[in-house]
Amino acid sequence: MALGVLFYCVSLLVVSVECCVPKSIQAQVPVEIKPGYIISQVPVVQCQIKGRQVTSSDGHFAVQSDGTIVAVGDTTVTAQGKTFLLRGEDKSGRRWRMEVHLSPEPDQGRIQVPWRNRFAQTGVERAPSKILRRTKRRWSPLPFSIREEDVPPFPKDVELVGSDSSVNFTVFYEIRGQGVTMVPLNLFSVNRDSGMVRVHYRVDREQYPKFVFQAHVFDRRSGIETDLPLDITVLVEDINDNAPTFSGPLNFSVFEHCRDGTQIGEVMSTDRDQENTLHTKVRYSLLSGGEFFTIGPNNGQILAKSSSLDRETQVIHPVIVEIRDMDGAPKGLFNTATAMITLKDINDNPPTFRQTSYKTTVQENKADVLILRIPVDDKDEEKTPNWNAKFVINQGNENGNFRIDTDHKTNEGLLYVIKPLDYERAHAVKLMISAQNEAPLVDPKATWLSVPVDVNVVDVDEGPEFTTPNLVIRVKENTPNGTLLSTYTALDPETNSNKGIKYYTVSDPGSWISVGETTGELRVANTIDRESPLVTNGAYTIKVKAVDSSQKTGNGTVTLLIEDVNDNVPKIVPGTDMSLCEGDKGHMGSVVIKAEDSDLSPYSAPFHFTLPEGNDGKWRLTNIKNESAVLQQVVDMSRGVYQVPVRVTDLQDKGGVQVLNVRVCGCVAGECVAARSSSSVGIWGVLAMLLAFLLLLLLCLLFVFYCTTKADKIYLDDSSGGMLLKSNTEAPGEEVKSANLQMFSDTVDSSLKSPGLMGMMDQSKGVSSAPGQLFSQNSVTLRESMYQTKNRQDFYAAQNGASDFYANNTLMKQSQASSTLSALHTWKTNGLYLDKKVGYLVGVSEERYAGDTVRAYGYEGEGSPAGSVGCCSDFGDQDNLDFLDSLGSKFKTLANICTEKK
Template sequence: MAKVLLFTLCVTLILPRVESCFIPRFLSVEVPQAIPREYEITRVDVSNCDGSSVRLTVTDPSFTVMSSGAIVASTAVYVGGSGRTFSVRARDDAGPGSEMEVHLVASTPAWRPSPKKSQDFLKRSKRRWGPAPFNILENDHAPFPKDIDTVASDSAAKQDVYYTISGPGVELNPVGVFSLDRDTGMLRVHKAVDREKFPTFTLRTRVFSKATHKETDLFFDIKVIVDDKNDNAPQFDSPLMFTVLEQSKPGTVVGKVNASDKDEPGSLHVKIKYSLKNGLDLFAINPVTGVITTVTNTLDREVKDKHLVTVEIRDMQGAVTGLFNTATATIAVGDINDNPPTFTKAAYTASVEENVQDKLLLRIPVEDKDLVDSPNWISKFVITKGNENGNFRMERDPKTNDGLLYVSKPLNHELNPKVKLEITAQNTPNGTLIGSYTALDPETKSGNGIKYYKVSDPALWINVDKNTGELKVANTIDRESHFVHDGIYNITVKAVDASAKTATGKVIIVVEDVNDNMPTVPISELRMCEKPGELGSVVVVAEDKDESPLSSPFTFSMPTDSDGQWSVVKLNDTAARLQHNKELPTGMHSVPVEITDLQGFGKTQMVPVRICQCRNGVCLDQERSTSLGSMGILAMLLPLALLLLLGLLLGLFCMTQREKLKVDDIGDSGGIILKSNTEGRGDEVDVSLLPLSSYNGDEVTKGSVKGVMSSGYPGLNGMSTVGGLNTTDNWMYKSGADLQYTSQIDAQYASNYEGQLVGSGVNFDNGHLLQGSSFLHNWEANGLYLREKLHYLGTEEDGCYAEDINHTYGFEGVGSAAGSVGCCSDFGDGDNLDFLNTLGPKFKTLADACQKT
């Protein structure tokens, strides 16, 4: 029995892949040698693709492919002799897509042959070569080098030649971009080029005979154009800061976004599309011009005073492949007078005594939601009822915007014990009717059919109704604006009838003043010359943009918390003198001064005052130049160099010092240098003039010494000369604090002068004075006096003998008001005692000193 085997075959069928979006694989197109911008090359057949989802891209940035399949040159393109090739890719949502290679073929030669020479020329001219400009793509990718095209001279047909090239891109900056094959004439590029730096190159080409090395043709300049690639995103040229008034009508211009692109001008690479990414419920932007406008009239500053909107700028006219940047635009909402002032209470009660005037009765607060301190916030108070006799007046507090009710005329209780006033608070809102300007037809005596147009309104403050000629407030009117002159603001209105006849007139608007400005000091710096021993001052001048009585006369005062270094004195209605109360250092001082106008409106101003050293009334710092130059810099560095040198010298001194010198302290010298090395002879003294006194030779040893003696320190010898002799005064301790004084004449000197003194009664014995000589008696008498003086100094306190010895005083730099009080300061008749009746300050000073002694 035969067995039957059953097999199960699994067959996998491999089917060819079918592309959902199919375009031809290759396309050759004949085009002009120089393709202009926006030139349509050809159209790609995309009928096999899904039209709703097809996406076409091109590899060459010099061309753009539209969704319809049209291939357009986005910039001027030159097609060389070898043509130009790029690819187009197509894809839809159904599959992977396909790619087509596009090859451009120039319809004319890459270079033109030389024209035939006329036989009528007497002189033969050289033959010419004329290749058209070559094109390369900026920032092209590797590998390099790449062939551009071949240059050829007509002379190459008859002889063997070679070529050379020179210029920017070869041996000049940027070096090494191009090369030329000397045998074939092939021009090559060796590196990427940035078009924004080098948009074109002009290369000089020469041809030479290989046999003679002489030029066979005139040189020719080849132009290489760098085709733009979209490699630069657009940039914002200015900050995005704008302001628009609240409640502006839709379509009101907010501002313009300015942007630029560094790519080739005029190409799609620089065609920017503007768009907003948020805030579309309030604002819109023109995609071509970048002008931002409002789309609603609901902007309210009191709700939100600032809006942040994201702006995008994208090149390639906003294509998804375009490069882009974004930035945040800040749109501030300006204030208009759209909120009236409101009272916080409906009624107030106040009382006043009769026969009282100029008294504040009541402060009435108001609220205004407009911008604080702006003209839209300032209130005007009017008594509309109850003030028929003019007994009251209303003013405004400039700081708080409150209404102030004053009694201006005395009241009589018997005539009217109770007064009821009605007060309104108002300001000038937008849309307020301030008048009308109408015209009449001289023939019909009627204004029917006449239209009114505003010709000039410098500050845009007034709106003119087209049909009625009514004038309404368009924005807050500011009297201090430069558009207002002497309180007058002018606009020009034109009236046009049905037959187009026109008439022009000027409208004069009188602007009333309100106290919306405070006094200020306009100068940036006041200068004060420093004068030793004197307190200087400067004049402070203030100004107020308001008119009287809302401005001057001003009040100048120092703040209550001032430090007392400065004071201010009013000079006139607008100026005051600012002076310092004590000496201050030179430099800048910021002085607080409170300045208010006649209505008390003002604040504390910081007045800058510079105290400086002057020459001829001009600050020295004004004469100095702020430009140092090289010598000035060297002068600044010189002290640093000297300091460094001093440090080196000190270091060297410390390193080379080997021993220390010890200086003995010889006591207090009174702060001066004492000269103690006198070696010359002393002054000659007539010994006969020395006073004689009895001396019994007793030894004085009593008393103790306090202080320092002028002849030397205790225990030291003091040298002196008398009559040409050297004598020695010896002070020596005997027991404890007791001190003994002896005096003798040096024997050597005595022997030298013995012959001279014999005639004077001085006796010597081997160079020593004899006891019985008169000279010795005189000398011993002096010694007795000194011993008695020493005893006196040793037994009394400091306060007693301090008047009899020399003292050292510190000099303070100021002389005595009495001058000198010496014995010889005044000379007069000694016999006449009348001067005792007219003794001056010198005597009193001397008398005081004597009384203390």
């Protein structure tokens, strides 16, 4: 019944604590109450009660932090029952009290339930007598809590843990995990018998906000766990042991003269204590700078308090800011820092002049000269648009004689004269100059300052000046020579007279105008032609100068605007030679005629094209436009050139007959074939001609090479197949002449020198043979007489004989030839080539056949296996020719040439 009243009261929560906490509760309990037995529960959460400050009048009972009323010692309940009081206070400090009435249960077999567990099945049932009844549960504890940085002595009790298995077994408890067997080690321990958890030293919540470890229960006899392990959570209750700290930048900026309430910046802070508590609720305040700034107590926003912030007075404002937790309570922890507030510049100060007026002088006729520097001061920030000055001439510069710039280094105004001043016109000029900034003034009512400047003009002696700098005269072209166009005179500005002034022409490209030296009269000197290249857009310019008695000069310009006259006739362009494609299948050919006239309208186009009277009727003009017409055939014409007269006149009917030379030709792709063939040779034609020339040159070189090579070849024997060629590849070792070759050469030479043969040659002077000719058929007889010896001994014996023998033998053989003259001429030619190709082996000397003299041979890298190849060794044993088989490859080739192959 008491528990039902408790839950009823909790469900009807009101503001009053007396209504939230019942004045008394009743509960039925066993007669024998063991430690850990749960009696009931106080609604500490719903009524905002400080559970750890609830006290019991009976030491056998205690109230945990969650409001659970639990037995902490053995006690007995008599039949009359047992009563004790619970006292405490709520969060606002109001005190309360509640009576707890215990009565013995009628059923003593009920099992004790020591703890409530949020992970176990729980239930509450109402008895008819409204006495609270509880169902069986396993583990009991909710999260425990300990106080951060708790003060000694240690250890201190935390809470009891209990298991339902203690009813059936004699158990003991152990805890493991964080704070016990894991870092931080040995912070918690448990009483093995009672299950009381203890804490052994102080804890920092900012380092360990909570601990989770496991509770185990074991049977004392068997050592076996009698229940499943349970996770125990121990929360560390926060204390205000950390002062708030600044976490953001403390440098802010704002424009000067900003409005009241302008947000400047926000001060940021952090607190390591538990969030959403008074320990972390920070209040902001300013310890200095309150006359210009304010700060939001809860959000830290700094605001401008006054619009009188002036950067020119103070640029940076240091402001001391305090942050204090516990919502600013005096006992709260705090920190201070200095925030720097910089005022940004605005253009609230115009430039000011250092003087109230300025004066300066300048000579007349001077230009592009600096005459004055005007300094200014500005309080705004330097080198910014609010400080950079620009100057404006408000008055006195109507003629554009002055210009004022800014010196960006000194911020001064630079006054220049850009157009010469004339003393005779004005002795002084008064200017009004204002100084401004690149940026506009913030205050729209403020104005820029101005200063007067007096410019005095200094008189100088100057040359004459023409009445007008540029005299414009209209004149028609072809105006007769000597015609007076105008008078161009000058005056001395000092005397305002033209006395003593003379005039001269400075520039007259066409010499069209003459200038009177003393009068300044402008007369036509030569024909004025508007179509001249000297005329630009119908204007012709002349430069004239005037010189006074002091030789000072003044310049003037005369511009002739030339009016056009009809002095040109239309001309057909680009010429009178034209080409026309002959007609095809009844279509007559045509050509476009274009004309042009140098005159302007109305003396030029549109032109009138006509065929003069008496034309042959073969042509007609069609499609006549402003400057063109189409000349078309009327009848078919053969190809050729035709002369066609055409009369062309301008708009004033001025013109004449022009004869066109029209070529009628066949066309391909609209192009006249004849014209195309007569055109210049293109690049491909030039390349083709060059290629043909190169081929011809190559062919000539081939013929020369062929003829030269053919002359160098001399066939010695039909059976041997060898020939003598030039050998320029090696030293004298390759050109060794054996005695055999020497005898052969001498034989030919002697044969040619014999009287009989020479006589026959004299008779055959009329017979000619080409140089380099090979042995002819007539020369075979001689070769056969030389090489058809029966054996080698006869051949060598013939070599040892006199040359006359060979000569006579040769003549006798030659007499048997059928063509004597041809053979003689061939022998002469072959003798010359043999002498050139073979040469003498020994050379010309007194002992012509002394073949055993010492000779130099080229070194070929190794000794010859055949020994010496001189004349002595060659003829030492004429019967034994076996040495030829032991000669090298080069000497075998020589032997094959000199000996007859069997």
